Amino acid sequence: MYTTLPFxxxxxxxxxxxxxxxxxxTLELAGRTxxxxxxxxxxxxxxxxxxxxxxxxxxxxxxxxxxxxxxRAEPLLILSLRPSGFALWPGLVAALVAAWVNMVRLxxxxxxxxxxxxxxxxxxxxxxxxxxxxxxxxxxxVSTAPWAARHFLERVHPVGIYRAxxxxxxxxxxxxxxxxxxxxxxxxxxxxxAALVHLAADAWLRNPVLWxxxxxxxxxxxxxxxxxxxxxxxxxxxxxxxxxxxxxTPPAPLDPASPSPAAADRA
Numbered sequence: 413m414y415t416t417l418p419f420x421x422x423x424x425x426x427x428x429x430x431x432x433x434x435x436x437x438t439l440e441l442a443g444r445t446x447x448x449x450x451x452x453x454x455x456x457x458x459x460x461x462x463x464x465x466x467x468x469x470x471x472x473x474x475x476x477x478x479x480x481x482x483x484r485a486e487p488l489l490i491l492s493l494r495p496s497g498f499a500l501w502p503g504l505v506a507a508l509v510a511a512w513v514n515m516v517r518l519x520x521x522x523x524x525x526x527x528x529x530x531x532x533x534x535x536x537x538x539x540x541x542x543x544x545x546x547x548x549x550x551x552x553x554v555s556t557a558p559w560a561a562r563h564f565l566e567r568v569h570p571v572g573i574y575r576a577x578x579x580x581x582x583x584x585x586x587x588x589x590x591x592x593x594x595x596x597x598x599x600x601x602x603x604x605x606a607a608l609v610h611l612a613a614d615a616w617l618r619n620p621v622l623w624x625x626x627x628x629x630x631x632x633x634x635x636x637x638x639x640x641x642x643x644x645x646x647x648x649x650x651x652x653x654x655x656x657x658x659x660x661t662p663p664a665p666l667d668p669a670s671p672s673p674a675a676a677d678r679a
Contacts (some may be wrong), residue, residue: 413548430543434536442532466510471503527595530602545572569616578609604640
């Protein structure tokens with residue numbers, strides 16, 4: 413596996429470099445998608461950068477506070493930027509709150525912004541899964557397939573590549589079906605596609621976390637796929653009814669016993 417990437421005389425760690433690339437890809441795709449949805453590209457980038465910065469700061473501070481005794485004993489560890497030094501869920505919640513506050517401040521449409529970032533996150537997830545494959549963070553079960561990847565002395569399913577390829581198909585479908593008037597369809601389609609990709613690819617994931625006899629990743633993916641499919645069907649039903657609701661109501665038929673308008677005028 414490739415834990416470092418050579419750049420001339422330098423050898424840079426693969427995971428942090430590709431994590432930064434994933435963030436750039438996410439923001440670039442979100443900005444381009446937002447422009448197609450009628451949102452200014454700068455507003456998308458600014459919202460994403462604010463959310464990313466606030467999320468990283470809160471995630472780091474949360475870890476420092478949680479392990480205050482350790483950092484008090486070795487203060488230089490505060491400057492360490494290892495992935496394990498960031499608390500995921502506090503940072504994610506802080507990022508979402510910061511993004512929402514910025515959208516309210518700029519009076520942006522939350523649905524269209526969410527659709528833009530749903531597409532952008534698909535692109536970022538592709539890069540993250542390629543990183544997991546290169547670094548060995550996403551290992552598959554042993555395989556004899558001709559496309560199996562070599563991991564030290566064995567050949568394994570390239571689960572990261574499976575995910576990246578599937579997410580690439582979902583990304584293409586979302587971009588091809590993008591409609592400014594139907595941002596929720598893009599959101600639910602992205603969620604449904606990503607859930608189905610994980611449901612299929614994670615069947616070959618090595619050492620999965622189990623909930624009873626079930627794989628946690630696949631169970632979550634299945635639940636997300638069901639929710640997204642139901643929401644997508646409801647969105648399509650509403651879109652089909654919308655033109656009927658906006659169509660003019662035809663005039664009621666005249667009662668044969670009542671006089672015609674012309675006769676009423678003559679009277």
